[in-house]
Amino acid sequence: MQIRWLTGIVDLPTDTFDAGAAFWQQVTESQRSESRGDGEFSTLIPPTGDAYMRLQRIAHGPRVHLDVHVDSIDDARQTAERVGATVDVNLGHVVMRSPTGFTFCFVSHQGESRRPEPVGLGAAHRLDQLCIDVPKPHFEREIRFWQALTGWTVQHSRLPEFAFLDQPSTLPLRLLFQQLGEDDREFASAHLDIACGRAVAEVMEIHQRFGAKYVSHGLRWTTMRDPVGLPYCLTQRDVLTGEVTT
Numbered sequence: 001m002q003i004r005w006l007t008g009i010v011d012l013p014t015d016t017f018d019a020g021a022a023f024w025q026q027v028t029e030s031q032r033s034e035s036r037g038d039g040e041f042s043t044l045i046p047p048t049g050d051a052y053m054r055l056q057r058i059a060h061g062p063r064v065h066l067d068v069h070v071d072s073i074d075d076a077r078q079t080a081e082r083v084g085a086t087v088d089v090n091l092g093h094v095v096m097r098s099p100t101g102f103t104f105c106f107v108s109h110q111g112e113s114r115r116p117e118p119v120g121l122g123a124a125h126r127l128d129q130l131c132i133d134v135p136k137p138h139f140e141r142e143i144r145f146w147q148a149l150t151g152w153t154v155q156h157s158r159l160p161e162f163a164f165l166d167q168p169s170t171l172p173l174r175l176l177f178q179q180l181g182e183d184d185r186e187f188a189s190a191h192l193d194i195a196c197g198r199a200v201a202e203v204m205e206i207h208q209r210f211g212a213k214y215v216s217h218g219l220r221w222t223t224m225r226d227p228v229g230l231p232y233c234l235t236q237r238d239v240l241t242g243e244v245t246t
Contacts, residue, residue, distance in 0.1 A: 004109035005069035006173040016228040029119040049116030052172035062230040069109040083148040100138040101187030118239040123202035129193035131176040139179040195237040
């Protein structure tokens with residue numbers, strides 16, 4: 001199975017959808033497409049390259065999930081089931097859950113191939129990473145699943161609670177895995193990471209003007225919440241390579 005593209009989906013409850021959608025449109029400097037599916041979906045169209053972020057109205061949330069673009073949805077589904085995923089629902093695209101409950105979908109590849117450039121003048125940044133947050137007892141199992149599904153090599157970070165996949169650099173989203181504490185939660189979920197290089201403070205100020213709130217500082221990241229409560233991180237990673245800056 002060859003993964004052609006990755007799209008991050010920001011799932012927002014109906015009553016806060018407009019506020020959340022406006023925020024993510026602003027911080028990615030995107031244009032928002034016309035709504036599709038009775039107003040359920042819209043795409044964030046970046047200034048350059050192909051789209052890799054979408055918005056979805058849901059009953060409960062907010063949350064983040066992942067769309068995996070493939071040539072054959074049925075072949076991909078069979079591969080995923082063979083290595084431990086389960087089918088949630090088949091809607092033409094297939095909604096699945098990883099072994100520890102993270103939601104992802106297989107969708108048809110539509111020719112996307114051009115990775116967007118960073119945005120922001122003076123404080124360049126790029127939304128470029130989806131971090132799957134995994135309860136500690138299931139961390140290695142989740143990593144093994146994604147390695148088997150993608151065929152990509154797992155690399156362990158210098159920090160033992162993180163690992164990532166050695167994936168093609170042409171894809172717009174990196175996949176990172178974070179090991180949570182023993183009592184944090186039962187199932188895996190995800191959050192988005194924005195690479196800011198040395199401009200984390202400047203980007204944070206911009207995001208706060210758009211309604212985000214500061215939560216905490218980590219070693220090389222700052223945790224924020226968007227206007228509807230969705231957590232995400234501003235990270236000290238190079239905006240071009242995604243590598244940690246020192």
